[in-house]
Amino acid sequence: MGEITAISWCDATFNPWIGCTKVSPACDGCYAEALMDKRYGRVQWGAPGKGNGTRVRTSPGNWSKPKAWDRKAAASGKRPFVFCSSLADVFDNQVPVEWRRDLFDLIRATPNLTWLLLTKRPQLIVRLYEEAQRLKEDGTRWTSTLPRERSAWPRNAAIGTTIEDQERAELNEPHLLYATDRLKPAFNFLSCEPLLGPLMPWTPTILARTMDLIGHADVPSIDWVITGGETDQGMHKARPSHPSWFRAIRDRCAAAGVPFHHKQNGEWIAKGWEHHGSKLHLTLAGKVINKADCDKNRDFPGMGLIEIEKVGKHRAGRLLDGVEHNARPKVVT
Template identity: 55%
Template sequence: MGEITAISWCDHTFNPVIGCMKVSPACDGCYAEALMDKRYGRVEWGAPGHGPGTRVRTSAGNWHQPIKWNKKALAEGTRPFVFCASLADVFDNQWDLEWRADLFDLIRATPNLVWLLLTKRPQNIVKMSEACGGLPSNAAIGTTVEDQARAINLFHLASAARDLAPAFTFASFEPLLGPVDPTRIVIHEGPARFDDWPEVTTGIVSFNALLGAPSINLPPLGWAITGGETDQGEHRARPTHPMWFRRLRDQCASAGIPYHHKQNGEWARHEVKSNGSLTGQVVVWPNARTDVRNANDGGGPGVDMDKVGKRRAGRLLDGVEHNARPQVAA
């Protein structure tokens, strides 16, 4: 499990635990649920109104795999990226307390690996890491941001980075379900501006001056990943407006943040063949063509999208493949 991965932004995947609970719109088409619950029946996936579900720890043999990867990396002088818990969430509060402690011990024992801890629960990172003796220095922390409402996760992520000093931080804008402007985040104290992304990367969150609250120094984001949604089981992928990808790509370029575009998803911009026939004639959801002109406020100009399939939609954004990663010394 995880020796070879098709995920373009990592070199290995490692799953210490299987099982999770849906907590946001990005979870609607969860591939882990489709695979481990619906297909194999390994666990019962949790969801609001249905309980937290179940969690199972993977085998000792699987837990030994990173030790082998670490030895190979040492011999080759490399620092491969390991996406941890693609079938779970490391900061899920339903984990047995010892599981996370054992995982952090494993991470510390494999210093030649760069561990990517991606969560939809960034508010849990600090307390759960401290309960395990602190975040390992070779662990990067990241969070999922699928729309503007979930941009608050970037604030929680930066706050955790300030307290824990991870290898770097990263955000997964996948599946991107609406336009996201990371420079504007609303938190419970009131309107705030997240200034990690402009040309001058200051790492400052400035509260509304009327509230009289002081600014808070926070570290900047270290990496951004974007991607469109794919079909999973009975769930049909929702389209992503190309402008949503472009805006994040351009903000990263302006701020000097590494940008990686994983995939366009199932949808591509509508085209007409040279003979006048339409592309994407197999589209069944929600119509043969979907106009996302007004899908979200600020979504950009109108554009018709055809559901053409993941392979055909590809990874190119305006004809360019984006594969950037943070630089980590061997």
């Protein structure tokens, strides 16, 4: 696709702009910050107590790439998944509204691509989308009813949100489902990466909060779930994920008929897969325990204790119980 990516759940990445502000624990080890701020110095990353940072729009040449991918996709009959944005957030409210309008114009102009719009700000999806669609090329705004070609969500765009633990699931998932109900995207998805604690994407609390937002009981389903462990990024060292967290999501997806994609285990694995590296113990709740504490308290009843080793993301790999999970949702064209 021209933009080679190692991300297993997409075929290409596109970044209309670069830069973001950290908003949740999943942002602590941000790949984009490590690359674009700490390594290359192209932008300043925002963070609580440090301001909103800076945003830089990418070049016209970069913006032209998706149209070339679209032509290739039309000729091949294959519909690639394009992740937007790996170095930013589409629904970042610090970005000029003109940039977001231009992005949605590009999405509409590339109907043979399936766009994956992943955000940590799902509560802003509807408002910022509608704001962008009301902006005309001359800088004025539509004050009356929008033309349908601008008001309707692009049929080739999916929306997703990151949920790294149960707290974020109960905060973010209802807003994603509200946006799904309001905008009718191609599909929706959850990115449980980095997975930092046990979580269940389907709970009575999430259902109740969603019904409060959408105003009726016909709650949309989740169409796709991605999981993954954390990796080292610069000075930030990866936090381990318990394999039982991945298993619980995998099994629930299987029971519900939802496509499940396991991207990676992260830097850590359970002892027995490899026999070298730094060793710790991890409880099912996510508490890391060192060897000395384990020697003093050998049982830890009911804590789901496992011994883990830091072996690096390449050795840790993508297998979950010996299986590679690569499922994607079917796209209706």
